[in-house]
Amino acid sequence: MKPDLTIIGAGLTGLTAAIEAAERGWQVTVAEAHSRPGGRARSLAAPYRANAGPHAIYVDGPWWAWLECRGLTPPIVEAPRYPSLVRAGGQFGPWPAELSEAIAALPAEAPTDESFRAWLLRHVDAKTAEAIVGVVFIVTFDHDPGRLSAAFAHQRLRRGLAGGVRYVTGGWSTLVDLLAERTASLGAQILTQTRMPALPAGPTILATSLATARQLTGDSSLTWPSARVATFDLGLRADGGPDWFRAIDLDERIYAARYSLADPTLAPPGHDLVQIAAACAPHERKADAESRVHRLLDQSWPDWRAGVQWHTSAIRTHCTGAIDLPGTTWHDRPAVTRGTALTVATDQSAAPGLFAEVGIAAAQLALQQLGESPGQPRATTESERSARL
The missing domain is CATH 3.40.50.720 (NAD(P)-binding Rossmann-like Domain)
Structure with missing residues (x-):
């Protein structure tokens, strides 16, 4: 028929x-x-069940309500109570409380026709502005979120920090x-x-x-602009691992998460699944992005190389959704x-x-x-x- x-x-x-x-x-x-x-x-199939695409659902969005009313919500887990390790302004440490305070103090609305960086510089100092731009990488995957529409970037910043992220047990499959x-x-x-x-x-x-x-x-x-990102997935022995769930490099636009800490089914017992995204400039080579990722891991997980059991990597273009430049929505x-x-x-x-x-x-x-x-x-x-x- x-x-x-x-x-x-x-x-x-x-x-x-x-x-x-x-x-x-x-x-x-x-x-x-x-x-x-x-x-x-x-x-991917076991033993390391890495997600090829998105890693979390924003439960404050309309799609979650759509799933709920049909009884289709998957089993989920919340982020584990491990700290995040953050590099901002060349310094490693816990998530800066002053950064959260600066973000909370920003106006509720941002203009469409101004760049996010220019708008931020009217409200915070240059160092804080660049740190906030680095945070927006996490919700855009863009190599320079400061160039995007202020309204676009600010909305994603607020959604990303609202605390409504859940991870699907067993991966997106x-x-x-x-x-x-x-x-x-x-x-x-x-x-x-x-x-x-x-x-x-x-x-x-x-x-x-x-x-x-x-x-x-x-x-x-x-056609429409989108980000270019390098992804690296690692399966490692968990013995002697660090105490962080996320390692976030706001300077280099890198986000690494030990997803198996949230959902142990994603890796064999005694092993970690780490998934990493690094923003890439238009002509940056994967090898150069990989070098940046290795530097982050060397500083945040000194013995990681000895524990690697499995790995995969890719450059992904037009795989992370739309980005809106100034003057567009x-x-x-x-x-x-x-x-x-x-x-x-x-x-x-x-x-x-x-x-x-x-x-x-x-x-x-x-x-x-x-x-x-x-x-x-x-x-x-x-x-x-x-x-x-």
Whole structure:
């Protein structure tokens, strides 16, 4: 039977869209190029279950409420009560209390058309401004968040420090499995290892990257700035390890976390899983980013090299969502609606939210548009649903 809706991409965005569309009674097919659903939310197989993409859910966001009302919230753990080790202004130590005080004293709103750094320098001294810019790396992954729109950076700073972060037990694949199972139970079809060479006929949601959407549509306007980041995942023996959960280099824009301290299932007994992100300038080589990471680890975990049992690394471009430069907001990003029957729902689309929340909000806008357009997907009748069963 010809589907009412085709969704290309079975990541968090595509699966969320499939569930919501199937709940409306639509006949849904999801095409996924890889061997299993998940997209950037996949986790590696044991023994070190590193997440390929995001590591935490912001529970104050609308997607968490969406999951809750469907009984789809995954098992979660909070950050362990270990200290964070921070380098700011060349000095290592605990999280600076004066930095938190400076951030709390900032105005509640920031302008869109001014850079974050210029705005900060009107409220704090230069040293404090650069430390705050370093903190915003954690919620943007950008190599220089000071160049971004002040409104964009400030909103992410406030969300990131609000304390609403939870880690999915067993890695993001735990949540992906819940979403995929619900998708299938509602009658939607997930076709893995199915790469679409061209756009299908009929209503379609491209729940992919902007680059893939651009390739499928030939639409050169499907582009928006994003960060470039080097990731390093390490499996180490835990004996003699440091007492920190996070090591954060605000000067070099590096974030390292021992995620197995929060969730021991991510590594074998007696071992740690450490995942590290280092912001990269446009032309920085991975080897240079790796040298910066090694310097951080040498200072914060002197014996780490002797404990390494496993490692992987990559340079990731356009994998961390949208960044808005001065004078732009999410409204200026590529529109979700691309025609009567085509919509594009990515984490760089014109939709609100933080990281993956943008793609999910875009998917909901896409469903709204497709349901209201002249060629809208029809609701499947009860007799047709019974026939399929």
